[in-house]
Amino acid sequence: MLEIENLRATVGGKEILKGLTLTVPTGEVHAIMGPNGAGKSTLSYVLAGRAGYEVTGGSVKLDGVDLLGLEVEQRAAAGLFLALQYPVEIPGVPTTTFLRTALNAIRKGRGESDLDAIQFLRLLRQKTKALGVTEEMLKRGVNVGFSGGEKKRNEVLQMAVLEPKLAILDETDSGLDIDALKIVSEGVNALRGPNRSMLVITHYQRLLDHIVPDRVHVLAQGRIQRSGGAELAHELEAHGYAEFGGEREAAA
Amino acid sequence: MTLHQDYEQRRGSAAPAALTALRARGAADFDRLGLPTPRVERWKYTNLAPVETMALVPGATDPLPAALVAGADRIVLGAKIERSVGALPDGVHLGSIADAPDAARALLGTLASSESEALVALNAALADDALVLFVPAGVAVPRPIELIVPAQTGVASYPRLLVVLEANASATIIERHEGAGAGFVDLTAEIALGAGAKMRHWRVQVAGDARRIVTSAVRAGADSSYRAFTLTLGGRLVRNQCDARVDGDNAEVELDAAYVIGGDSHVDTTTRVVHGALNGTSRQTVKGVLDGHSRGVFQGKVLVEEGAQKTDGYQLSRALLLSRDAEVDVKPELEIYADDVKCSHGATTGRLDEDALFYLRARGIPAQEARALLVEAFVAEAIERVDDETVRAALLALAAGRLARDQQELAA
């Protein structure tokens, strides 16, 4: 279970999260929607521990563990996974090497032994098939020369391999064509389960037709302004974010 | 004994008659030039003052190390030439200048000029012998030849190498600079490629306290191909300088290098490629990883002579600084006197990509391991230029070993 309490954070000296409270029980999928610049990606980075995002108040716990006191890699070992809105290209590091190193680091944290190259390739082959990630893509440097949609699929592949307790998907649907959206959604749905929570950040109702959330939250002006069931997404699609104090900072 | 005292003592020593003229000319030039100071433009960033005052003692012989590439022939270019060489094709000469074919002897001293380069002059003045690889027309040397160039504490050595590949001949040389001792090595290599000849010249320099000045002078005939790659893993002071001349039409010259250094290492890569013929290609990528107080230098000049149309010249220098105190000086230069050419150069100096680092860590990879992955990828990309799979694998393993050592030191 993810418990965020009264979280405050600044970026470049500017306060972006202003007392955000949110709970995602184990086994549930929650969606976060909200206007551009509301602080959605900021929230995901603060949870992942990215440098430059300074927490000035509040607490975050994952299954009782205080995440804010941990290094980035320790949070991953504790079960956090963040699918980035803009995945990074890493020339020279093949995706297979990257993923095997990551998986073995995380397995070590779980007290499990390393997978050797053959065991790992078997596992990887099984996971890639469903997501349409090709062998050729796996040999290339991480995300190097990948199209926008391929990068997003690669994020979901990583999630499938690392099997986190909590997955945060930051606009994983952006840049996907209709077929890819289906493939990715199916990949995500396959990972839903009683031991895994998900936080799905999106601008579009479309994604939530495929990945039906247990709860939907509206994040605006650094706080959760409203929460509801899956139907809230439809309402937002129809009316926009005007009732939450305008679309832009200008209204604050 | 200082370098100059050692020089005075050795300049009259015995050497094969074939070297008499070279030694006399070298001594006259060195007496006139002396060691270069930073006031000499080409030596602006590399100060040889510490070489002048090194404490030198008479040398010992060096044992033959294991081969880097299985089955390679090995020769130690130390105080005494030691060798383990299998049968070579008819007409190939691999040995002293004393019994080398006339065609090779005639070229000694004609490619590397001692007139303007003091280190070449010093080498010429004191060379005890010159190792000659002569390959007659159309012959391919079947195995790579490993030349081991040791550095030993207190020893100054002046190895001399002459490679002559006649038309359509081919050979691979792996030059291994071994020895971590505080010695001085001043090597001069002259390489002449006939029409259609192909040479691969791979060089590895181990870490340690050695000071090494390595000069190569290359002349590439029509349709020939010369590719060199240097991997430097350390050294107190290292300068790899190459003068290459594209002398016949359609020739290709590639001079690449990668270095991984830390501490007080100083590694200088200085090149000058002169295009004197049509449709030549020259490529150069130099990548450096610098930690501690280390310093890297890249001076690259591409000169396209009048009439050398359709020349394609490319230079790239990339440095990765891992510490605040590491530094690089980069000076690329193009001098073009022909109008139909394609030449470009670029240089970047940066730190590890923070976004990439975050991404790796966010997937659970510990910070130190993530850093090592990124650095290794940076170096591996340069080593990819080596077009021999076995050698490439050996170089990748050496670089990885060097980086792993850094990791251990960090952890300790």
Ligand SMILES: Nc1ncnc2c1ncn2[C@@H]1O[C@H](COP(=O)(O)OP(=O)(O)OP(=O)(O)O)[C@@H](O)[C@H]1O
């Ligand atoms: N380094 C920074 N310095 C100052 N402000 C920043 C910095 N980084 C982000 N911000 C600001 O923080 C606010 C929140 O950005 P964030 O990326 O979290 O928004 P978002 O809700 O994810 O928007 P989108 O829907 O467009 O992805 C924005 O106003 C942005 O300009």
Ligand SMILES: [Mg+2]
């Ligand atoms: Mg965002």
